[in-house]
Amino acid sequence: MSRLRVGLLANPTAAQGTAHRVGRQVGHLLRLAGISVVDLSGPSAPVARARAEEVRDSLTALVVVGGDGTVSLGAEIVAGTPVRLGIVPAGSGNDFARSLGLAVNDPETSTRALLHALSRPVVTIDAIEITAVGEHAPSQRTLALGNVNLGFDALVNARANSTRTGHTIRYTTAVLRELPAFTPLPFWLEVDGGERTEIDATVLTLCSSGMFGGGMQMVPHSRIDDGVLELATVSGIGRAQLLRLFPRVFAGTHTTLEAVDIRPVREVVVGLRHGRTLRAYADGEPRAVLPLRARVLPGAVRLLADLAPGTDTGADDEGAP
Structure with a gap:
């Protein structure tokens, strides 16, 4: 069993429920790949935040599924910690994810990107x-x-x-x-x-x-x-x-x-x-x-992403967790 433990936080209301469905699929695919996944989703942002903060120190990464607001919530949870932030775009706008070149509403592509990024050097963003x-x-x-x-x-x-x-x-x-x-x-x-x-x-x-x-x-x-x-x-x-x-x-x-x-x-x-x-x-x-x-x-947030060519980011040299 992999030593990697990933928290999964899906917004149940983003894009009229699309994020919840995508989150379940991503969680299933990560488990098939041997990743330990803990579902931290909740009926509201405060509940999800509390669940994530309770187990944060045990996580390799926190994967958020939703739109820009859900990404911001994830950033607030992991900022200043070693926990990496993974993004699965499944909201209505997804502007931040689009700026990174991430696939939208595509669970399989998103999961492959997350798994690949887990083996790559840590990328830090502001x-x-x-x-x-x-x-x-x-x-x-x-x-x-x-x-x-x-x-x-x-x-x-x-x-x-x-x-x-x-x-x-x-x-x-x-x-x-x-x-x-x-x-x-x-x-x-x-x-x-x-x-x-x-x-x-x-x-x-x-x-x-x-x-x-x-x-x-x-x-x-x-x-x-x-x-x-x-x-x-x-x-x-x-x-x-x-x-x-x-x-x-x-x-x-x-x-x-x-x-x-x-x-x-x-x-x-x-x-x-x-x-x-x-x-x-x-x-x-x-x-x-x-x-x-x-x-x-x-450099407040460590990003779990294998970014598109030409995307400007800083990567530190300490390697994957």
Whole structure:
């Protein structure tokens, strides 16, 4: 019997139950390969987290089955530990998995990739730590692996989450519904400990993978292992220009436009002037209400993946567990 012990955490509701079915298949195939598998899935994220944290120290890897939100949950569980994070994409968006070139809704291909990665050197990737700031802000932190959405993109994410159509379709529909009443948001920013600046921006996104919204390539050159994030802003454009911008974001050809600014950062504190309330979204899930602090945690997560050629990652040389 293999000494490898893998925890399996499937989101029972992702993609209307698809993740639960895919998770069972992956668990069966891993056991056939001689891997010891413990099912950590639960009826809710807190229950699944508690189960995983209870046995985490005994695991070689934690395999999560679901969408971007489930991947973020897995990252929070294993970050800073020797446990590797395996990803089986089976959610509605799967943007982070797509940025890694992973097969979607394909249990056999996913299982082969996981088994192969178990024999490969450990790959480390960055995480984004998100905490609310302010006198009465809760101290709890959350982690994301892909992106933090802070502007019009956050409002669109919130609306898209309230519908049950296909991810790309519902995101595009949410853009069209949010657009008529939208005006640029009055942000203040403190970047890498610098002085506070003000900007009226339409889109404000902090990127590690640079992909969200069912394939939008907000920052095509983003890397998940370089120890920095990209702060992408879109400002100085009206609604009609914004509508024309979004098709270019899917193709990644928007970055040369004058309205788009992309710069590397390690930490950002961001809030809104004039007392407006806005909740940030990260990897498709609601996070802290602004103001918040987001910072990169270099190499915080060990990834269990044999990545597609051309994917930029860092691999340490200590070998497989």
